[in-house]
């Protein structure tokens with residue numbers, strides 16, 4: 001569910017016409033709905049109601065400070081994967097005890113930053129990382145609270161680039177070696193073992209892989225407790241998928257995911273942590289773009305937009321589908337036409353959709369990419385020296401630019417020409 005609906009023949013973001021935002025900030029731009037962000041966060045709270053739990057938003061999905069502040073005010077924790085994200089979380093007012101640090105390549109500097117600034121736990125992904133974290137914590141006279149990320153060797157049945165729970169993936173330690181690794185962790189005086197972490201991938205549209213992974217985590221919890229470890233927190237990751245195409249069957253809702261969690265690990269008396277990213281931000285954002293040209297090619301028509309792969313890379317990188325809709329609501333009876341929808345970047349991969357059926361479109365028309373809130377703006381680049389596009393946040397009838405489009409001067413001024421040149 002989201003708050004981007006047609007009203008009086010045009011697309012609105014909550015109570016603001018999208019065309020009005022386009023006129024004010026220019027295209028292309030990202031637009032987020034604070035009502036949708038709030039609603040999605042609350043769905044996870046409701047899904048785990050009655051369990052001792054914390055929802056830690058995986059901020060890599062969309063990390064603008066205004067988005068983080070919106071979620072932080074609702075009581076969200078944050079899942080961070082870099083020193084930069086840790087800094088963002090703190091700046092958004094999230095206390096250290098609500099921040100978990102994930103990622104396979106944490107550096108000493110990042111560990112030090114989190115230990116000094118406060119951290120809920122590190123999700124440790126390897127034994128070399130464990131050894132380094134132990135050293136850093138001891139050097140500060142501290143003990144680092146940790147879970148170990150286990151790789152349950154479960155097929156998440158998602159795109160290969162976002163599957164993380166198979167044994168060939170770089171993430172976590174093989175679950176078969178977990179008891180040995182936990183014994184090692186417990187012997188290190190700079191670490192305090194508090195729980196287990198698992199995250200098997202992103203955009204999962206079936207609950208079965210979650211259930212399989214969580215069952216393995218439950219078995220491991222019992223085994224580790226028998227070994228004498230005080231396992232009291234389970235971080236069950238994120239990964240619940242969203243409906244990218246309105247015409248497809250919708251993936252399971254957070255409530256159903258929560259039910260799987262209750263059934264598989266609810267009896268263990270552990271505090272439950274989850275790290276949803278995509279489901280909170282994905283349908284809370286659209287990317288709005290303008291048609292520059294309609295070009296007739298060999299047997300096909302191209303819609304050439306002012307948005308491109310550098311602004312939204314998901315179609316090029318993951319073959320992802322985004323529904324693309326005109327901002328002016330089409331007449332119900334209109335005949336649809338196939339278009340190849342592309343951007344201006346000098347790569348054939350700069351293609352958003354091939355032979356996509358759309359109502360007839362003309363140069364100057366605005367279109368909106370739905371479900372662009374997650375892994376959209378955060379993955380943008382300035383390839384082709386195309387400025388990072390602005391981000392806008394809507395709240396009821398108000399909107400504000402939450403990241404401005406840089407000028408060409410600002411972009412050029414980031415470069416330096418050495419004196420000796």
Ligand SMILES: *Cc1c(COP(=O)(O)O)cnc(C)c1O
Pocket residue numbers: 058060061079102103199201202203237238239240275276277278279
């Ligand atoms: C990316 C990631 C998430 C969030 O995944 P979504 O599919 O966006 O919900 C959660 N935890 C970890 C460790 C991640 O890497």
